[in-house]
Each structure stands twice: as structure tokens, then as C-alpha cells.
Amino acid sequence: xxxxxxxxxxxxxxxxxxxxxxxxxxxxxxxxxxxxxxxxxxxxxxxxxxxxxxxxxxxxxxxxxxxxxxxxxxxxxxxxxxxxxxxxxxxxxxxxxxxxxxxxxxxxxxxxxxxxxxxxxxxxxxxxxxxxxxxxxxxxxxxxxxxxxxxxxxxxxxxxxxxxxxxxxxxxxxxxxxxxxxxxxxxxxxx
Numbered sequence: 380x381x382x383x384x385x386x387x388x389x390x391x392x393x394x395x396x397x398x399x400x401x402x403x404x405x406x407x408x409x410x411x412x413x414x415x416x417x418x419x420x421x422x423x424x425x426x427x428x429x430x431x432x433x434x435x436x437x438x439x440x441x442x443x444x445x446x447x448x449x450x451x452x453x454x455x456x457x458x459x460x461x462x463x464x465x466x467x468x469x470x471x472x473x474x475x476x477x478x479x480x481x482x483x484x485x486x487x488x489x490x491x492x493x494x495x496x497x498x499x500x501x502x503x504x505x506x507x508x509x510x511x512x513x514x515x516x517x518x519x520x521x522x523x524x525x526x527x528x529x530x531x532x533x534x535x536x537x538x539x540x541x542x543x544x545x546x547x548x549x550x551x552x553x554x555x556x557x558x559x560x561x562x563x564x565x566x567x568x569x570x
Contacts, residue, residue, distance in 0.1 A: 421445050424450060427507030430456070450478050452478065454475075482517065486535050503550070504554070509527045
């Protein structure tokens, strides 16, 4: 009985908030001009940037002149996204990094290499995620969903903090979604 109730609540909430009509209702409360910020001197790193929210975020930032670092697991899909973003935005400051967010050791190596490059980073957008229905264990012995969605995000964020803190007004944005959609959150802090 509880699962029927939860399913009904999830459906109604989703229908009310995550459809076109939900967006149009929420749009009435948007602050006009809130997105009119100059990001041309800022550098953004977006995980899971080859599709969905990550790719659209990268494209929007590139169009505003920001330096954008795409962090993708799949090189082919990453290159396709990079090419599309560069062509659509006209911005050549789009960089591709290949990284599997389910591998803490590889994340540590990646952060070390990025730090050694001396490139600035102002904003980290943790967007990469997966939803694997069949239990998979990573080479490090972690369950794949946990390793990607929780552990990988934690490791990348904590290790990137010293790089972020070198710059004015650093930000970390984390995109997450819950099983029932009730805790769908997008944490964004504007500059």
C-alpha cells in the first residue's frame, strides 16, 4: 500500500513540476537578467558533459565565452560533444578530459595532472552519474552506482578544492536525482 502511495505522489509531483506546464509555472518566478553574467574570464569543469544536462551546460557556458573542461568517460562521445560545442559556440576554449568517475585512483591521477597544468578552475560542476540496474563491481571493489554517483563525486570535489580555492569566488555545483524524483535537486549558486 505504501508503494502505491509513493508512486502516486511521485507521479503527481513529477507531472506538476517536471513537465512543460510545470516549467511554465516556475518560470513566472524567475529573476530576469539572473543569467546575464560575464563568465568570459572564468573556467568551468563539467563531469558527464557529453550528453544531457552536462552537455547543455557546457554549451551555454561556451556561448558566454567561458573556458570549459569537459570530463567524459567515453572518448568518442566526448569528442563528438566537444566538436558540436565548439562549432555551435565559436569558442575554441573547450577542452576534453577522459576520466571514469567510478575509479578513485584515476580521479586522483587526473587531479594531479590538472594541478600540474597550472590551468585555473573557478567552477566544478559534478554532473556525471549512472544508473545500472544489474549489480556491477568496479576494479577497486566498489558497487558501480555508488562508485560513480557518490564516491567519485566526493573524491573529485575534495581533491579539486585546493585548485578551486586559488581563484576568486570558486563554486562547486552538484546535480543529483533520487530514485523517486522527490529529491531532484540542482544546486546552483550564481556569481
